[in-house]
Amino acid sequence: MAVDNVSMQIDRGEVLGVVGESGAGKSMTGAAIIGLLEAPGRIAEGEILFEGQRIDTLSDDELRVIRGRQIGAIFQDPLTSLNPLHTVGRQIIDTIVTHLKLSQRQARARALELLQEVGIPAAKERIDHYPHQFSGGMRQRVVIALALCADPKLIIADEPTTALDVSIQAQIIALLRKLCDEHGTAIMLITHDMGVIAETADRVAVMYAGRVGEIGPVADIIHKPKLPYTVGLMGSIPSITTEVDELAQIDGAMPRLNAVPPGCRFHPRCAHAFERCHIDLPELIKAGSSEVACWLYDEKKPGKGPSVSRKETARKKKASAKAAEALPLVKVDGLKQYFDVSPPWLTRVLERSGRQIVKAVDDLEFTINRGETFGLVGESGCGKSTVARAIVGLYTPTAGTITYMPGENGGATAKERVAEFDDKIQMIFQDPHASLNPRWKVADVISESIPEDRVSADRVAELLRQVGLADADGEKYPHEFSGGQRQRISIARALGGEPEFLICDEPTSALDVSVQAQILNLMVDLQRRLGLTYLFISHDLAVVHHISTRVGVMYLGRLVEWAETERLFANPQHPYTRLLLQSVPDLSKIGMRRAPMAGEVPNPLDPPSGCAFHPRCPFVQDRCLSERPMSIEVDGTHVACHAVEEGRV
Amino acid sequence: MSEVQIPDTSPARPGLLRQIWQSDLAHSFRQSKVTVVAGIISFGFVFIALFAPWIAPSNPYDMTGISVLNAFLPPVWMEGGDSRFLLGTDSVGRDILSTIMYGSRISLGVGVAAVFFAATLGISLGLISGYIGGRTDAAIMRVAEIQLSFPDILIALLIDGIIRSILGPGTHGNIAFIVVISAISLAYWVQFARTVRSTTMVEKGKEYVQAARVAGKSPGYIMFKHLLPNVMGPVLVIATINLALAIVTEATLSFLGVGLPPTQPSLGTLIRVGNDFLFSGEWWITIFPGITLAIMGLSVNLLGDWLRDALNPKLR
Amino acid sequence: MVAFILSRVLQAFIVMLGVAMIAFSLFNYVGDPISNLVGIQTSAEKREQLRESLGLNDPAPVQFARFISRTVQFEFGISYQQKRSVSSIIAERMPATLELSFVSALLALFIGIPMGVYTALNRNSWLSHAMLSLSLVGVSLPTFLIGIMLIFVFAVQLHALPSFGRGQVVDLGFWTTGFLTASGLKALIMPSITLALFQMTLIMRLVRSEMLEVLRTDYIKFARARGLTRRTVNFGYALMNTLVPVITITGLQLGSIIAFAIITETVFQWPGMGLMFIQAIAEVDIPVMSTYLMLIACFFVIINLIVDLLYYFVDPRLRVDRGW
Numbered sequence A: 001m002a003v004d005n006v007s008m009q010i011d012r013g014e015v016l017g018v019v020g021e022s023g024a025g026k027s028m029t030g031a032a033i034i035g036l037l038e039a040p041g042r043i044a045e046g047e048i049l050f051e052g053q054r055i056d057t058l059s060d061d062e063l064r065v066i067r068g069r070q071i072g073a074i075f076q077d078p079l080t081s082l083n084p085l086h087t088v089g090r091q092i093i094d095t096i097v098t099h100l101k102l103s104q105r106q107a108r109a110r111a112l113e114l115l116q117e118v119g120i121p122a123a124k125e126r127i128d129h130y131p132h133q134f135s136g137g138m139r140q141r142v143v144i145a146l147a148l149c150a151d152p153k154l155i156i157a158d159e160p161t162t163a164l165d166v167s168i169q170a171q172i173i174a175l176l177r178k179l180c181d182e183h184g185t186a187i188m189l190i191t192h193d194m195g196v197i198a199e200t201a202d203r204v205a206v207m208y209a210g211r212v213g214e215i216g217p218v219a220d221i222i223h224k225p226k227l228p229y230t231v232g233l234m235g236s237i238p239s240i241t242t243e244v245d246e247l248a249q250i251d252g253a254m255p256r257l258n259a260v261p262p263g264c265r266f267h268p269r270c271a272h273a274f275e276r277c278h279i280d281l282p283e284l285i286k287a288g289s290s291e292v293a294c295w296l297y298d299e300k301k302p303g304k305g306p307s308v309s310r311k312e313t314a315r316k317k318k319a320s321a322k323a324a325e326a327l328p329l330v331k332v333d334g335l336k337q338y339f340d341v342s343p344p345w346l347t348r349v350l351e352r353s354g355r356q357i358v359k360a361v362d363d364l365e366f367t368i369n370r371g372e373t374f375g376l377v378g379e380s381g382c383g384k385s386t387v388a389r390a391i392v393g394l395y396t397p398t399a400g401t402i403t404y405m406p407g408e409n410g411g412a413t414a415k416e417r418v419a420e421f422d423d424k425i426q427m428i429f430q431d432p433h434a435s436l437n438p439r440w441k442v443a444d445v446i447s448e449s450i451p452e453d454r455v456s457a458d459r460v461a462e463l464l465r466q467v468g469l470a471d472a473d474g475e476k477y478p479h480e481f482s483g484g485q486r487q488r489i490s491i492a493r494a495l496g497g498e499p500e501f502l503i504c505d506e507p508t509s510a511l512d513v514s515v516q517a518q519i520l521n522l523m524v525d526l527q528r529r530l531g532l533t534y535l536f537i538s539h540d541l542a543v544v545h546h547i548s549t550r551v552g553v554m555y556l557g558r559l560v561e562w563a564e565t566e567r568l569f570a571n572p573q574h575p576y577t578r579l580l581l582q583s584v585p586d587l588s589k590i591g592m593r594r595a596p597m598a599g600e601v602p603n604p605l606d607p608p609s610g611c612a613f614h615p616r617c618p619f620v621q622d623r624c625l626s627e628r629p630m631s632i633e634v635d636g637t638h639v640a641c642h643a644v645e646e647g648r649v
Numbered sequence B: 001m002s003e004v005q006i007p008d009t010s011p012a013r014p015g016l017l018r019q020i021w022q023s024d025l026a027h028s029f030r031q032s033k034v035t036v037v038a039g040i041i042s043f044g045f046v047f048i049a050l051f052a053p054w055i056a057p058s059n060p061y062d063m064t065g066i067s068v069l070n071a072f073l074p075p076v077w078m079e080g081g082d083s084r085f086l087l088g089t090d091s092v093g094r095d096i097l098s099t100i101m102y103g104s105r106i107s108l109g110v111g112v113a114a115v116f117f118a119a120t121l122g123i124s125l126g127l128i129s130g131y132i133g134g135r136t137d138a139a140i141m142r143v144a145e146i147q148l149s150f151p152d153i154l155i156a157l158l159i160d161g162i163i164r165s166i167l168g169p170g171t172h173g174n175i176a177f178i179v180v181i182s183a184i185s186l187a188y189w190v191q192f193a194r195t196v197r198s199t200t201m202v203e204k205g206k207e208y209v210q211a212a213r214v215a216g217k218s219p220g221y222i223m224f225k226h227l228l229p230n231v232m233g234p235v236l237v238i239a240t241i242n243l244a245l246a247i248v249t250e251a252t253l254s255f256l257g258v259g260l261p262p263t264q265p266s267l268g269t270l271i272r273v274g275n276d277f278l279f280s281g282e283w284w285i286t287i288f289p290g291i292t293l294a295i296m297g298l299s300v301n302l303l304g305d306w307l308r309d310a311l312n313p314k315l316r
Numbered sequence C: 001m002v003a004f005i006l007s008r009v010l011q012a013f014i015v016m017l018g019v020a021m022i023a024f025s026l027f028n029y030v031g032d033p034i035s036n037l038v039g040i041q042t043s044a045e046k047r048e049q050l051r052e053s054l055g056l057n058d059p060a061p062v063q064f065a066r067f068i069s070r071t072v073q074f075e076f077g078i079s080y081q082q083k084r085s086v087s088s089i090i091a092e093r094m095p096a097t098l099e100l101s102f103v104s105a106l107l108a109l110f111i112g113i114p115m116g117v118y119t120a121l122n123r124n125s126w127l128s129h130a131m132l133s134l135s136l137v138g139v140s141l142p143t144f145l146i147g148i149m150l151i152f153v154f155a156v157q158l159h160a161l162p163s164f165g166r167g168q169v170v171d172l173g174f175w176t177t178g179f180l181t182a183s184g185l186k187a188l189i190m191p192s193i194t195l196a197l198f199q200m201t202l203i204m205r206l207v208r209s210e211m212l213e214v215l216r217t218d219y220i221k222f223a224r225a226r227g228l229t230r231r232t233v234n235f236g237y238a239l240m241n242t243l244v245p246v247i248t249i250t251g252l253q254l255g256s257i258i259a260f261a262i263i264t265e266t267v268f269q270w271p272g273m274g275l276m277f278i279q280a281i282a283e284v285d286i287p288v289m290s291t292y293l294m295l296i297a298c299f300f301v302i303i304n305l306i307v308d309l310l311y312y313f314v315d316p317r318l319r320v321d322r323g324w
Helices: A026-033 A060-066 A088-099 A104-117 A136-148 A166-183 A194-200 A218-223 A228-236 A275-279 A315-325 A345-350 A384-392 A414-424 A442-447 A457-466 A471-475 A483-495 A513-530 A541-547 A565-570 A575-583 A622-626 B016-022 B024-031 B033-055 B096-132 B134-148 B152-167 B173-205 B207-214 B219-255 B267-275 B284-311 C002-029 C033-037 C044-053 C060-072 C086-121 C126-140 C143-157 C182-215 C218-225 C230-267 C273-283 C286-314
Strands: A015-019 A071-074 A154-158 A186-191 A203-208 A211-217 A285-287 A290-292 A328-340 A357-369 A373-377 A399-404 A425-428 A501-505 A533-538 A550-555 A558-564 A632-634 A637-639
Touching (some): A015 A166, A071 A136, A088 C230, A104 A136, A166 A575, A186 A194, A203 A218, A211 A228, A228 A513, A328 A533, A345 C002, A357 A384, A357 A533, A373 A384, A384 A425, A384 A501, A414 A425, A442 A457, A442 A471, A442 A483, A483 A513, A513 A541, A533 A541, A541 A565, A550 A575, A558 A565, B033 B096, B033 B284, B096 B134, B096 B173, B096 B219, B152 B173, B152 C230, B152 C273, B152 C286, B207 B219, B219 C230, B267 B284, B284 C126, B284 C143, C002 C060, C002 C286, C086 C126, C086 C286, C230 C273
Parallel strands (some): A015 A203, A373 A533, A373 A550, A501 A533
Antiparallel strands (some): A203 A211, A550 A558, A558 A637
């Protein structure tokens, strides 16, 4: 049984957010409503009412008339949602004529209108293009147009923004919200991202292990959560506006849906659990403006619910003060990393095209001080991961130097570093499923990074304990662990060589928020105890804000701004940073309407001239089109922008 | 933050045999009756192949035990059948059942050897091609691509033909084995190489390989210790399916008269020899080896099919 | 576009050159071409004279160039065994093979593809299961065994169909055909079924698995979520997308029919090129072998080229430039 006794209601014109960590059963709930559960899944019990009519008992053909006409759907990945062999126009027209009594010509006119409405520029030409000719954000707009074909009353949007970059994500959210307001369409927004929910939803349902744990108005869920799980969840989400020393942590992981515990499904992880929670399964009960499935709110046992606590502390201030005095540990100077992606010579000759070079990293310069955490943020394809790989030695830089411990021993360049500092620099990777060899025992995985003369069972056990795992876990294989535990193993492996410097490439992006909090807390703890220095790479501004002492912002292979974390978030200089910070969905932005950053990240094969950001920049002037801005220092912030330099911002 | 101890909740480890029996693979094996039957039959063939000299009623290639007087005896249940020869005898009085047992031994042996060499060659080239990439990869894959555009049987026939022409007409004895085995393995390495290469390229991009590179491990170490174990799953599937193909290919070559000689006949040779008597009414000489070959090919193929589905995560 | 076609043609050319090289080496270095031409009594002096006059003492590149120029003029030398020009043997044998292959290809395509589509769309019907089980038998059994079984049942036991040969053929001057006589058509039945069966089951299984793959994709799910009719989803979307990869492999399968004809022709003593090739291998008749090799390579290269071009026109992702 995957989804158990889920009850929720969506009103006309309302956005109902459905949140939960992966495996909570949110997508399955969505699929059940439109009758697209995949075998062997089926609705065993309960009913689905649409405008008072029961629809879960309809035959497939009867349901088909409702699907698309009354209830639309949007899926996560716009790339795979569209048929690659048909033009987008044909796909839209097919859908329109299925539901509305329109001729081909009328349908085409409506298709055009729809494309214009969802914000596809030059829709007249684009209507005859194939999906692969659209960018990711544009494709998701086409998908939305497809869902709107017959003007449905309800749209089920399953993670509609997850595959997109922050700035595009903001555009899509704004579009959904606009459509909802203008057409009176209700939206069931399924996502794992509380920030997106905060901004978009009117009401929120929180799902845990196949059940709705809490449902209520968005402000109440975020600021006054009642369910202990929601409380923990809200506390574990880092924010770009508040500073906390340590994120709230829910230990353990959500049970798999085929092995749920008896009683309340959250009780093994709940700090407030009492006897009844082990035995009886709670149902939703009214508590204030929300409904909660928790025995703490039962009349018979009126207890005080838990509350979110965010302690403000001075961890980072201390750390950054210390780091400022410390010597630089890594100095990156004029780093360039180019990749040749040219087609074969015959094609080049015949099509008279030149070599195609992707400048993944172009002239990068920064230093990382001992003991600090340097955060590197940027949208996908900006070159942040390439920087990591270049520093760790997986790539040979096209130009520039990476100096480890400049000043001591006269420093060592990238090539010399390999032999001398191999163990001192280690890396933690993004995907906990891909970063461990599935055929190796955990102990062997960890031993790999320990210098050969120091490998011993004791050392492996010590490393396992350091990351919060048991000694016996060394004898298991990676597949026996959850994502968060695997990431702990990955960290243990990185610690094997007793490194001074850890490069963390999106270490929490593949994890659920509550697990992300565990890993971030562990990293902070390890840094304090072992005196580590981190380069922390992420696309998630809130996470970077939480963990870093200093932050650099990358755009198309260049560092556009870097400064101390607080300064950068409180007082961003570069127009890109400003717009990026505005785009980030955040818990503090409940119901906020805003104009998102226009445009998309340009093709790195053909970057704009001058300042690469100029096509999207509101402060653009002639100089930006031709001259590449150099980095200058303004109040301790390094920024590369003509507008800032000239005081136009 | 203090160290968080995550309790070790896994039960005590069961014994190895029990572990195998309880594994997903064994479970899906037991689920499918057809697969179980195919498995039992395949196991039977392996048994016969290993112990033919001890379990066969007679040794058909020991001239002293053969009498032309017994030639062309039909199977036991037909008129004129002899209880000593369950499935009848051939033109020189050999027991058909015994020739089939010895023939299965040769067919299976040649098949296994050919797949082994094809796999070894294919895995090595695939790993090198996938991990090193660049010109090496382009060269190896170009050859593979060209070879792949021709059917395996044609490639095997050609290689067989070329080796035979070089060695001169009338290739006999053990040389025929070498010719057939190398012809088949050279025809079948491509599929191994391509699969290993594509798996290698996927695995190479995974972060555990990068972690090994960060740890300063050599390409050889990474290929053998990290990549090889991870490409063995698909290799096993291809090996099983190709075993069936190799057996059939060998039988085809032998049937066409360019495989194994009648002095050391495989099932294919037996069918070829017996085919001459099909019209004169002694059908059992060719039909029984034919049925044996069909059952062998089918059961190995069924095993391969099951293995492919069981190891394919997409179908779960 | 031009670059794509040109690079394909170039590749085809290189393959042909490689095959010609193998054929040439076989010709020149395997066995002694002279002793295959003359009797045992010929003196060493005369042999040397012949060698000189045939240009066998020239440097290898010169000989290879001469070999190529002769080949493109359809001069393939003299068969060692039959002492006739290879081109006349081929001309005589080719119609038999092509007619057989043509009928088999039609059978394989027009039965295989619908069966594949049916089994993919009706996964759990008993007919699908039956077809699948049968298809497994089809791919597992060697072609020659199927031929022998057919002969045993229909020729030996029932005396319904001829077991060998083409029956009566009509000579059209440049072509001999069995399509025009009753006995010719009758003779075609068993060989063409034998030859088609393997390809048919292969095509069916391929179409089925590709289509199942497509049916699992997000865009099919999304199409269903939009309420498109089952017919539009299955045939307008799923089938069309299935055919893209199927074209490639089907093309190659049809090519391999000509190669598999070797076996069928041996079983049914069908007087085509395959039978000729097998006899040539057994007798080490190198001119015939190398000619057949080049001919079949040529067939394959042309089929591959056509398949590549077809693919290019079906899939817009290859045709249209990427937009950013």
